[in-house]
Amino acid sequence: MIHDFGIVWSERGLLLTGLANTTILSVLAAIVSLALGILLTPALMSRHPLIAGMARTFVDGMRCIPFLLFAYIVYYGLPSLGLRFDNWSSGLVALMIYNTAYMAEIMRGAWAAQPREPIEAGIAFGLSEFRLFRRIILPPLLLSAGPVIGNQMIQIIKDSAFLTIIALPELTHAASSIQSRRYVPFAAFITAVFLYWGLCLVIEAAVSSIGRIADARR
Amino acid sequence: MSQGDIAAIFQGAVVTVTLSFIGILIGLPIGLGLALLRWAKVPIVANIVALYVSVLRATPLVTLLLLLFFALPNIGIPIGPTSAAILALVMNTSAFNCEVWRAALADFPKDQYEAAQSVGMRAGQRFRRIVLPQIIQVSLPGLVNEMSLLIKVTPVLAVVGVVDITRAAVRIGAQTYEPLPPFLVAIAIYAPIVFALVSLQRWIERRQSAAQVMP
Numbered sequence: 001m002i003h004d005f006g007i008v009w010s011e012r013g014l015l016l017t018g019l020a021n022t023t024i025l026s027v028l029a030a031i032v033s034l035a036l037g038i039l040l041t042p043a044l045m046s047r048h049p050l051i052a053g054m055a056r057t058f059v060d061g062m063r064c065i066p067f068l069l070f071a072y073i074v075y076y077g078l079p080s081l082g083l084r085f086d087n088w089s090s091g092l093v094a095l096m097i098y099n100t101a102y103m104a105e106i107m108r109g110a111w112a113a114q115p116r117e118p119i120e121a122g123i124a125f126g127l128s129e130f131r132l133f134r135r136i137i138l139p140p141l142l143l144s145a146g147p148v149i150g151n152q153m154i155q156i157i158k159d160s161a162f163l164t165i166i167a168l169p170e171l172t173h174a175a176s177s178i179q180s181r182r183y184v185p186f187a188a189f190i191t192a193v194f195l196y197w198g199l200c201l202v203i204e205a206a207v208s209s210i211g212r213i214a215d216a217r218r
Numbered sequence: 219m220s221q222g223d224i225a226a227i228f229q230g231a232v233v234t235v236t237l238s239f240i241g242i243l244i245g246l247p248i249g250l251g252l253a254l255l256r257w258a259k260v261p262i263v264a265n266i267v268a269l270y271v272s273v274l275r276a277t278p279l280v281t282l283l284l285l286l287f288f289a290l291p292n293i294g295i296p297i298g299p300t301s302a303a304i305l306a307l308v309m310n311t312s313a314f315n316c317e318v319w320r321a322a323l324a325d326f327p328k329d330q331y332e333a334a335q336s337v338g339m340r341a342g343q344r345f346r347r348i349v350l351p352q353i354i355q356v357s358l359p360g361l362v363n364e365m366s367l368l369i370k371v372t373p374v375l376a377v378v379g380v381v382d383i384t385r386a387a388v389r390i391g392a393q394t395y396e397p398l399p400p401f402l403v404a405i406a407i408y409a410p411i412v413f414a415l416v417s418l419q420r421w422i423e424r425r426q427s428a429a430q431v432m433p
Contacts, residue, residue: 064412065405068373069384073405076391077398154276161278162374172281185288193277193285200276 004187011178011188018174019195025170026157026199029095033156034149036096037103038138044108055104062101068162070098075166091163095156102152110145111137143214150207154200161196171195219399223390227400230386231407234372237300237380241307242365248308249315256316257323267316274313279371282306287378303375311368318360322353359423366415369408383407 008015043055062070071094075087085093114137122136142149164173175192179185252271256264274282286309287302297305326349334344376385387404391397 060413060416061409063416064409066370066373066408066412068371069387069401069405069408072384072388073398073401077401080396080398158276158278161280164280165377172278172284175281176284179284179288185285185292189281189285189289192281193273196278196281197273197276201272 001187004184005191007182007184008178008187008191011182014174014178015171015191015195018169018171018192019199021169022157022160022171022196023199025092025095025160025163025168026153028092029099029156029160030149030153032096033099033103036100037105037107040100040104041107041111042133044104045111059101059105062098063105067094067098067159068165070094071162071166087163087166087168091160091166091168095159095163098159099152099156102155103149106145106148106152107141110141110148113144114140143210143217146210146214147207150203150210153203157196157199157203219390219394219396219403223394223400224403226390227383227386227403227407230381230383230404233380234369234375234382234384235411237303237307237375237382238365238369238372240304241311241368244304244308245311245315245368246361248312250319252312252316253319253323256320271313271316274309275317277310279306279310280374280377282310283374283378299375299379302378303380307368307372307375310371311364314364314367315361318357318364319353321360322356323349325356326353355426359419359426362415362419362422366412366419369412369415373404 040055040059043051044059046052046055071091074085074094074097075090078085078090118136118140119132122132127135160170161172163170164176167173171192175188179188182188252267255267258264283302283306286297286306287299290297290302330348330352331344334348339347372382373384375382376388379385383404387400388397390400394400
């Protein structure tokens with residue numbers, strides 16, 4: 001058993017590359033999907049029935065389909081419509097679009113729970129709609145949605161493991177390739193599991209420090 | 219895509235639904251058991267459970283599934299794709315269920331428990347008659363949410379060779395050189411199942427908050 005972990009250690013370069021790729025994928029996907037989600041949130045809450053309906057259909061649709069099938073459609077399905085991406089771009093695009101729906105829903109929930117007074121004060125103060133959103137609505141929204149966004153971030157990391165199926169060289173893919181070449185399945189995958197755990201602990205620590213900052217500002 | 223292909227995807231759907239159902243059925247009580255171990259603060263065991271839940275919640279189902287499927291035979295425990303799939307689903311969902319149950323137990327009013335004690339109920343009775351009915355109600359939305367999450371990760375089971383919706387769709391796509399139609403059929407099967415669970419969760423939440431306002 002110790003010998004098996006020795007083999008995994010000798011392949012550490014591959015695992016660390018996988019870990020780095022998982023981190024890059026997840027961070028990029030989280031940033032872009034959060035930004036797109038924030039843009040989508042006003043559409044979800046729009047009084048215009050057509051805009052609200054379209055946004056709602058997209059969000060509920062994404063929330064009802066498994067990520068793996070969505071990634072398959074982007075990678076294998078779209079080429080038959082003439083859109084061809086390599087595995088990196090299709091994996092990243094799939095992660096971003098899919099999680100945009102979740103982020104938008106998270107932000108909508110947080111928005112609905114916000115007190116009305118500061119917004120009305122902002123309107124009375126004569127702020128433009130954009131400045132009102134950026135200065136008054138968004139900052140407390142991001143702080144109060146912090147823990148849920150953190151959870152979604154963990155979800156993104158776990159979703160990114162599915163991309164091993166389209167041969168994207170992330171952490172699980174690295175563990176599989178070590179397992180298939182050196183035949184040390186337990187050592188290879190348990191190492192990957194603990195690396196995922198480490199990533200999630202980092203996120204949980206970040207979320208709780210953001211929470212402390214939010215409390216200090218209050 | 220022929221009619222036989224669509225039938226094959228539906229056969230896969232039966233496998234997916236059956237495995238999810240088994241996973242949920244076994245995972246629910248195990249999650250409750252784990253939560254009780256933590257609630258009762260059983261020394262050492264409670265810490266092990268906390269570690270188990272923390273690690274499992276961070277582990278992607280693909281990684282867990284590959285670990286079980288390849289590593290268990292390696293240490294002399296023969297395991298087929300279906301058993302590996304069920305074991306992975308149970309381990310995954312029990313960790314999440316444990317957190318839902320634990321939150322409900324943590325909020326449980328202590329005075330009720332003491333009242334039950336004072337009328338002379340035994341520990342088993344207290345749990346069955348006083349604690350369980352109430353924590354089930356509190357946990358229900360969270361548990362249903364976890365069920366919809368579980369269904370959404372089941373396509374991964376195809377990776378170890380379980381012939382579910384996804385594997386059937388991939389095979390048909392490879393045979394016909396047109397992967398889009400079978401995937402759309404697969405999505406058309408998944409979406410209503412998940413949507414039904416999500417709607418159920420919202421309905422329970424609405425009914426419970428209405429019941430709280432009423433009296």
